[in-house]
Amino acid sequence: MRIVVLAGGIGGARFLRGLKRAVPDADITVIGNTGDDIHLFGLKVCPDLDTVMYTLGGGIDEEQGWGRSDETFHLKEELAAYGVGPDWFGLGDRDFATHIVRTQMLGAGFPLSAVTEALCDRWQPGVRLIPMTDDRVETHVAVELDGERKAVHFQEYWVRLRASVPAQAVVPVGAEQAKPAPGVLEAIGEADVILFPPSNPVVSVGTILAVPGIREAIADAGVPVVGLSPIVGDAPVRGMADKVLAAVGVESTAAAVAEHYGSGLLDGWLVDSVDAASVERVEAAGIRCLAVPLMMTDVDAAARMAREALALAEEVRTA
Amino acid sequence: MRIVVLAGGIGGARFLRGLKRAVPDADITVIGNTGDDIHLFGLKVCPDLDTVMYTLGGGIDEEQGWGRSDETFHLKEELAAYGVGPDWFGLGDRDFATHIVRTQMLGAGFPLSAVTEALCDRWQPGVRLIPMTDDRVETHVAVELDGERKAVHFQEYWVRLRASVPAQAVVPVGAEQAKPAPGVLEAIGEADVILFPPSNPVVSVGTILAVPGIREAIADAGVPVVGLSPIVGDAPVRGMADKVLAAVGVESTAAAVAEHYGSGLLDGWLVDSVDAASVERVEAAGIRCLAVPLMMTDVDAAARMAREALALAEEVRTA
Secondary structure (H helix, E strand, C coil), rough: CCEEECCHHHHHHHHHHHHHHHCCCCCCEEEECCCEEEEECCCCCCCHHHHHHHHCCCCCCCCCCCEECCCHHHHHHHHCCCCCCCCCCCCCCHHHHHHHHHHHHHHCCCCHHHHHHHHHHHCCCCCEEEECCCCCCCCEEEEEEEEEEEEEHHHHHHHCCCCCCCCCEEEEEEEHCCCCCCCCCHHHHHHCEEEEEECCCCCCCCHHHCCCHHHHHCCCCCCCCCEECECCCCCCCCCCHHHHHHHHCCCCCEEEEEEHCCCCCCEEEEHHHHHHHHHHHHHCCEEEEEEEEECCCCCHHHHHHHHHHHHHCCCHHHC | EEEEEECCHHHHHHHHHHHHHHHCCCCEEEEEEECCCCCEECCEEHHHHHHHHHHHHCCCCCCCCCCCCCCCCCCHHHHHCCCCCCCCCCCCCHHHHHHHHHHHHHHHHCHHHHHHHHHHHCCCCCEEEEEEEECCEEEEEEEEECCCCEEEEEHHHHHHHCCCCCEEEEEEHHHCCCECCCHHHHHHHCCCEEEECCCCCCCCHHHHHHHCCCCHHCCCCCEEEEEEEEEEEEEEEECHHHHHHHHCCCCCCCHHHHHCCCCCCCEEEEEHHHHHHHHHHHHHHHHHHEEECCCCHHHHHHHHHHHHHHHHHHHHCCC
């Protein structure tokens, strides 16, 4: 079975770990969000790609869900001592190596997709991880800060400001001109199932879908497309998805997110058991919907969710 | 008193610490060797400048004499795990920050001299540290490896090969086209005394002197130029100076090094007490010479050496 998954960071990575356990023999291609990518200290940092790579490769800091296990922060301390910022982005000593290798390879002329493949040679994530694009896309968030409207990098909004001010708009800068990375459209075209894990529908899955050609390829693939709600009981399971959903005019409910994707894209949608009341509304939008437990408390729980998603895919396929 | 010191790495840095203790109110300008500089992992590394800066700024690993105190090597471990080399150069996590800041500033268009000044803002070394040049100079060593004659970077010769094969030639590539960094010739022109610490006469002091204009400015300064022998009892006090002295046809003795600099440059020369017998030969070459203890066992010993050098300078000034 060939499965394509559109993944952001922590939620996507943990779902993928469950998916691998659920279907160990499946051929899984992950299309990773690169809208969170940021240049820091002259280095190219790809937080979502790395979270997937570290999580599936056994190098993740399990507790925080991002960054490296057994990490130290001496380099960062020294940068602060030099007065060189930003100081709000938590790059650890081990993590820095990934960004240094990536930056060197990019500088040598390799596209990000080739660099990601090389980094994965070490981590052996057990999936094929492809960035959504080799072109530069950077998600910016329009906010009002100190009485002034300005656009900040997504990481600045998310990490430095902790989404504490309303997002007035979320713009994947560069997306319109970006091309899908080599292998992205091919993987979608050959997929048996396409899954949207419980990743952020705006700044993770939404950014991937903003790369021209990807949304269309998914809609036209002719295979089941099933998503899992990142909103449980009207609140994001983790992160601050509600803040960016508001910016695109979507209410923070499991049903509203399904409607936001729409029946032109989604065939099936899983909501959490606590949101069983919303099943009817989702189905009224033309999307088959089931209520099942959606809390990824451990790998087994994530694997059960993956099995539910695949079962729903089979159901819509044969419907 | 205005003192100019031409410094390499460990020997120069430790001498400078002694000099600062000996004459705390002196105005000291250090012209640092940059021929050891190397690009590693896309970063510009300046080992000699950093050794001076860390030693005088209180950040040095005292035991090994280079690198940072309280250092860890997690980043380096991870680079090795990625299979990205070289693995023979010991960059620590804290040290990496210096190279990252430097590389960013160079990339932003600042010359190395301005970058060094900015780095020293943090370390407050108590001297003015200027790289010999803002231009790229890279010391290469011609060796025979596996039956083939090839040129390797000085660091590869020194650190990876540990000078285990004979150096057939030592070439400061780029020196001929280099210009002294801003402030170098001015400092020499305004100096009351010029000192050559017990640094390597070929790859440290020799490289600085190879930058057109510097040797001439020193010879024409009309102030005492006093050096301290890095060779004690026919062997280098530390390092492998004998290996590169052979490449330039100089025997590894305190007297031969003085003759190599020559009376056109040197006015005074300190040899170690064990080399008292060579005083006559040095003086015969037209260089005033004294035998005193030259082992920098601690800062006090280095300060005594600095006082001896300054006393010898006064002696030759009034002679």
